[in-house]
Amino acid sequence: MASANQGTTRQATSTGAGVPSNWGDDPFHKPGRRLTSGGLLALIVKVVLLAIIDALTVFGVWVLIAKGDWITAVILALVVVGVNYIYLRPGLLPGKYLTPGLAFLAIFQVFVIIYTGYIAFTNAGDAHNSTKEDAIAQIIRTSQDRVPDSPEYTVQVFKQADQFGLLVAEPGGDLSFGTNEQPLESVNGAPQGWDELNLSQVIRFQDEVLAVNVPISDDINDGTLRTSDGQKAYVYVSSLAYDEAADTFTNTATGQVYVDDGEGNFRAEDGTTLTPGWRVVIGWDNFAFAFTNDQIRDPLLRVTVWTFAFAALSTLVCFALGLFLAIVLNHPTLRGKKIYRVLVILPYAFPAYLTGLVWAGLLNQEFGFVNQVLLGGAQIPWLADPWLARFSVIFVNMWLGYGYMFLVCTGALQSLPDDIIEAGKMDGAGAWRIFRSVKLPLLFVAVAPLLIATFAYNFNNFGVIYMLTRGNPRFTDTTLDIGATDIMITMVYKVAFGSGGGRDLGLASALSILIFIIVTIVAVVSFRQTKALEDLN
Amino acid sequence: MSDRISKGVAESFATSEFLGEVGGMAAMGTKTTPAPLIPQKRQSFRRWFVDKGWRHVVAWAAIVFAVFPLLYILSVSLNPIGSLTGSNQLFRAFDLSNYERLFTDPAIPYARWYGNSLLIAIVTSVVTVLLCAMGAYAFSRMRFRGRRFGLMTLLVLQMFPQLLAITAIFLLMIQISDVFPAIGLGTHAGLIMIYLGGALGVNTFLMYGFFNTVPTAIDEAAKIDGAGHARVFFTIMLPLVVPILIVIGLLTFIGIIGEFAIASVILTDPNQQTVAIGLFQLISGFQSQNWGIFCAGAVLAALPVMVFFLVSQKYIAGGLVSGSVK
Numbered sequence: 001m002a003s004a005n006q007g008t009t010r011q012a013t014s015t016g017a018g019v020p021s022n023w024g025d026d027p028f029h030k031p032g033r034r035l036t037s038g039g040l041l042a043l044i045v046k047v048v049l050l051a052i053i054d055a056l057t058v059f060g061v062w063v064l065i066a067k068g069d070w071i072t073a074v075i076l077a078l079v080v081v082g083v084n085y086i087y088l089r090p091g092l093l094p095g096k097y098l099t100p101g102l103a104f105l106a107i108f109q110v111f112v113i114i115y116t117g118y119i120a121f122t123n124a125g126d127a128h129n130s131t132k133e134d135a136i137a138q139i140i141r142t143s144q145d146r147v148p149d150s151p152e153y154t155v156q157v158f159k160q161a162d163q164f165g166l167l168v169a170e171p172g173g174d175l176s177f178g179t180n181e182q183p184l185e186s187v188n189g190a191p192q193g194w195d196e197l198n199l200s201q202v203i204r205f206q207d208e209v210l211a212v213n214v215p216i217s218d219d220i221n222d223g224t225l226r227t228s229d230g231q232k233a234y235v236y237v238s239s240l241a242y243d244e245a246a247d248t249f250t251n252t253a254t255g256q257v258y259v260d261d262g263e264g265n266f267r268a269e270d271g272t273t274l275t276p277g278w279r280v281v282i283g284w285d286n287f288a289f290a291f292t293n294d295q296i297r298d299p300l301l302r303v304t305v306w307t308f309a310f311a312a313l314s315t316l317v318c319f320a321l322g323l324f325l326a327i328v329l330n331h332p333t334l335r336g337k338k339i340y341r342v343l344v345i346l347p348y349a350f351p352a353y354l355t356g357l358v359w360a361g362l363l364n365q366e367f368g369f370v371n372q373v374l375l376g377g378a379q380i381p382w383l384a385d386p387w388l389a390r391f392s393v394i395f396v397n398m399w400l401g402y403g404y405m406f407l408v409c410t411g412a413l414q415s416l417p418d419d420i421i422e423a424g425k426m427d428g429a430g431a432w433r434i435f436r437s438v439k440l441p442l443l444f445v446a447v448a449p450l451l452i453a454t455f456a457y458n459f460n461n462f463g464v465i466y467m468l469t470r471g472n473p474r475f476t477d478t479t480l481d482i483g484a485t486d487i488m489i490t491m492v493y494k495v496a497f498g499s500g501g502g503r504d505l506g507l508a509s510a511l512s513i514l515i516f517i518i519v520t521i522v523a524v525v526s527f528r529q530t531k532a533l534e535d536l537n
Numbered sequence: 538m539s540d541r542i543s544k545g546v547a548e549s550f551a552t553s554e555f556l557g558e559v560g561g562m563a564a565m566g567t568k569t570t571p572a573p574l575i576p577q578k579r580q581s582f583r584r585w586f587v588d589k590g591w592r593h594v595v596a597w598a599a600i601v602f603a604v605f606p607l608l609y610i611l612s613v614s615l616n617p618i619g620s621l622t623g624s625n626q627l628f629r630a631f632d633l634s635n636y637e638r639l640f641t642d643p644a645i646p647y648a649r650w651y652g653n654s655l656l657i658a659i660v661t662s663v664v665t666v667l668l669c670a671m672g673a674y675a676f677s678r679m680r681f682r683g684r685r686f687g688l689m690t691l692l693v694l695q696m697f698p699q700l701l702a703i704t705a706i707f708l709l710m711i712q713i714s715d716v717f718p719a720i721g722l723g724t725h726a727g728l729i730m731i732y733l734g735g736a737l738g739v740n741t742f743l744m745y746g747f748f749n750t751v752p753t754a755i756d757e758a759a760k761i762d763g764a765g766h767a768r769v770f771f772t773i774m775l776p777l778v779v780p781i782l783i784v785i786g787l788l789t790f791i792g793i794i795g796e797f798a799i800a801s802v803i804l805t806d807p808n809q810q811t812v813a814i815g816l817f818q819l820i821s822g823f824q825s826q827n828w829g830i831f832c833a834g835a836v837l838a839a840l841p842v843m844v845f846f847l848v849s850q851k852y853i854a855g856g857l858v859s860g861s862v863k
Contacts, residue, residue: 097675101668108734115705
């Protein structure tokens with residue numbers, strides 16, 4: 001039996017734990033006899049859970065098909081059929097245990113990485129955040145003017161979840177109801193399941209009410225109903241007329257024609273574009289932009305260099321301080337050692353996200369504790385000067401991180417074999433010599449993998465940087481919101497979700513991909529070092 | 538946020554060297570060379586200082602460095618002036634008005650934030666522990682095609698923080714909102730799902746190692762007695778690996794409580810937000826005015842985490858040492 005063979009060789013390797021040879025594809029009981037190895041309760045739980053998942057899936061597939069998204073619908077259906085198969089068929093034990101975790105992993109760790117790769121090749125962002133149909137509807141909506149002789153409609157605003165709709169009494173007296181997505185339809189009374197907004201609610205949801213924009217008919221060029229007070233509504237029509245056949249917008253006042261420029265925008269001959277655009281694949285433009293545009297090329301280079309410097313220096317100073325304190329407190333008869341050790345690692349127990357915020361206050365130039373009290377009223381710009389800010393970031397990260405290194409080094413120091421140190425003493429080595437030539441090399445062997453892991457962690461240490469400086473002070477030679485202490489991951493976050501306009505998900509994804517490549521290189525190097533893969537059995 | 542580092546710590550807890558000594562910090566003195574029972578009486582101060590005295594000096598310096606920011610925020614939180622300027626004289630007042638405002642000011646729904654944070658972190662850690670334990674059980678106790686590949690993939694994936702894919706996560710959540718609004722953008726359920734995506738990659742490997750240390754003789758015996766796989770897993774394996782379950786649970790909890798970036802993108806409604814986002818926004822732009830309230834909030838947010846951390850250290854070490862086979 002092949003699996004038995006493998007089992008024994010595996011036993012002989014590293015785990016030391018024997019593995020029963022017949023647990024694998026071959027389950028506990030012969031397949032086909034029972035639906036579950038547990039009792040009735042387990043069966044019931046299993047069937048109920050599967051039923052819930054299946055019911056939700058049917059609903060989801062139905063919604064997706066209604067939206068016309070067949071591909072996702074088919075994928076979702078196939079995946080859930082697979083899940084049912086795994087749990088209802090006897091056997092396939094590993095599948096039963098791994099599927100839930102792997103499902104989340106597949107979607108929110110693996111798929112999103114691939115998806116990031118795709119977004120990097122699109123123009124996704126604030127200005128291009130949806131499909132072309134949505135963009136056309138949006139353009140028509142935002143370019144609307146009130147029709148001068150529009151009749152006055154009496155309306156009531158209704159709300160369901162976060163949707164708003166208008167119940168309209170037409171001048172003739174007929175009632176009709178519609179929402180932003182749903183053109184007016186005649187009804188007999190108030191719509192089922194919707195709540196009427198009273199005056200105070202209208203005031204509370206003012207922005208949402210102002211955004212209510214109900215198409216009068218299926219043809220959006222006919223115009224829409226809008227209300228400013230929740231009581232009276234008027235017809236608005238767009239000053240831009242969309243010609244479906246030619247796929248162009250024409251400004252009804254000036255006659256200017258806007259055509260699809262293939263890059264996700266309607267563009268006129270003079271170069272002006274209509275907003276919003278829509279999401280299209282634009283190829284390598286984001287990468288080309290990052291490497292060639294003056295606004296971003298140099299800052300990106302500086303940020304990359306700083307990211308490496310920050311990660312390396314942070315790891316180094318944390319390790320140095322941690323090791324030093326570990327050595328100092330590693331004395332067999334030092335009194336109060338226990339208390340010292342607990343107090344020294346307190347910063348490590350303090351939540352990382354608060355550390356940056358607290359230190360930002362401590363280092364405040366005018367009122368901060370450090371300048372006012374420790375330095376007697378100095379005005380040192382700890383967080384405003386580029387180099388001082390970089391120093392501060394590393395310093396604060398040291399405060400936060402040395403405790404971890406202290407723990408690790410103390411452990412490693414105490415596990416050093418006594419006989420080698422004894423041997424060194426017998427050969428006449430002094431304390432320093434023993435430390436330098438015996439303890440330190442042994443220690444490095446023990447902590448090297450952790451140093452690499454810490455480097456990799458600091459490489460993407462969003463929390464400390466963003467909470468302490470938000471990447472500031474800003475570079476002066478670019479209009480983008482990038483600063484002297486930004487590392488690559490904070491830059492990605494700010495480009496994608498930062499305040500101010502021009503949030504660019506495509507560019508942010510392209511930058512993410514660059515980080516992926518760098519992290520991959522670090523990972524390959526570290527795996528070569530640690531030989532972790534060889535230990536897998 | 539501190540997944541990686543936390544994991545490192547847990548790894549070193551799990552490595553035997555660490556365990557022997559540092560893990561059991563409480564039992565520190567007993568493990569090292571026993572102290573000479575009768576100290577040399579005529580030891581001069583100079584010799585004492587060269588041997589040990591300087592270590593006390595360094596230790597005290599380190600403690601001041603480590604503790605003063607913590608004392609500072611405690612002092613500010615108790616100071617009714619509550620501005621950055623007025624906070625520099627430590628422990629001048631004892632007044633709980635900052636704490637009162639945290640729970641009474643309608644513009645600062647601190648209790649809501651706290652509840653949200655707890656809910657998200659507890660659900661995420663419990664489910665993470667369960668998913669990881671199931672994964673580790675499969676990898677440790679079963680042999681199947683793709684097992685080695687699966688372990689390797691997990692090892693590689695844990696190098697890539699989820700944060701790197703934040704743009705894709707955001708767009709994916711928008712699309713999920715269109716189909717299942719209940720687990721889409723702006724919901725706790727959606728955020729928890731995202732966190733669970735990172736669960737397996739980070740923790741399974743650690744747990745796998747621990748499962749391997751439990752002798753298979755135990756579950757083989759149960760199997761011979763007629764227990765099914767589910768019974769072996771829930772009633773025999775899980776109780777034997779409780780220490781690592783607690784370690785992973787606590788580390789996940791601490792990591793999720795402090796997670797800012799993903800939560801800030803997913804949760805947009807102030808009432809849905811977590812302590813991390815709330816406190817960040819409280820002082821962004823208003824650092825000086827809200828400093829006292831912020832510090833009060835920080836003290837309340839940090840205390841349970843720090844207590845957890847310090848207490849669990851002993852527990853973790855003790856649990857790991859005691860082992861499973863008597």
